[in-house]
Amino acid sequence: MSDAKNTTSGRRLSFPGKQKVQIELFELPPLQEGEVLIKTSLSLMSTGTENIVFNQLFEPGTHWDNWVKYPFFPGYCAVGTVLESRGKALKAGDRVTARSFHQSHWVGPESGCSKIPDSVPFENTHFFKPADCAQAYETVNRERARTMGVVFDWREEA
Numbered sequence: 001m002s003d004a005k006n007t008t009s010g011r012r013l014s015f016p017g018k019q020k021v022q023i024e025l026f027e028l029p030p031l032q033e034g035e036v037l038i039k040t041s042l043s044l045m046s047t048g049t050e051n052i053v054f055n056q057l058f059e060p061g062t063h064w065d066n067w068v069k070y071p072f073f074p075g076y077c078a079v080g081t082v083l084e085s086r087g088k089a090l091k092a093g094d095r096v097t098a099r100s101f102h103q104s105h106w107v108g109p110e111s112g113c114s115k116i117p118d119s120v121p122f123e124n125t126h127f128f129k130p131a132d133c134a135q136a137y138e139t140v141n142r143e144r145a146r147t148m149g150v151v152f153d154w155r156e157e158a
Contacts, residue, residue, distance in 0.1 A: 007037065007083060012103035015072040018056040029107050036085045036096075036110050041122045043078035043102045050074045075101035079122045082113075090115065097125055 058064030087110030
C-alpha cells in the first residue's frame with residue numbers, strides 16, 4: 001500500500017473545452033476532520049451526463065449551461081482503497097465506493113463513501129451510482145441500458 005503521508009498529488013481527467021480531454025497532475029488538499037484519502041482503483045464514466053458535457057450538447061441559458069464550466073472535472077462514481085482517514089467509520093486499508101471525480105487519488109468526506117466487502121471484487125462495484133438508475137433506464141429504453149459507462153483503470157501497471 002502507498003504511504004499516505006507521501007501522497008500529495010495525483011492525476012485527473014479534465015475536459016478543458018468542448019471535445020477536448022486531458023490527464024493532468026494536481027495537488028491534493030490537506031486531509032480535514034471527517035475526511036478520507038482514497039487511492040482510486042476504477043472510476044466509471046457515464047455515457048449520458050459526461051457525454052453531454054464532453055460534446056457540449058446543451059443550449060445557452062439552460063441548467064447545463066449554468067452548471068458546466070470548462071475546465072470541467074468529470075466523474076461521480078469510483079472505487080478504491082482508503083490510504084488515510086480522519087473519519088470515524090473508515091480506516092486505512094478499507095475498500096470503498098466514493099462519489100469521486102476521475103482521478104488517481106481523492107480527498108473527500110467519509111460520508112460520501114460506502115465500505116465494500118472484501119469478498120466483492122472492485123470490478124463488480126464501480127457501477128454503484130448507475131445501478132440506482134438502471135431500472136429507470138431499462139423502463140424507458142432497453143437499448144439505452146446496454147451501454148451505461150466506460151471504465152477507467154487507475155491501478156498501477158505491473
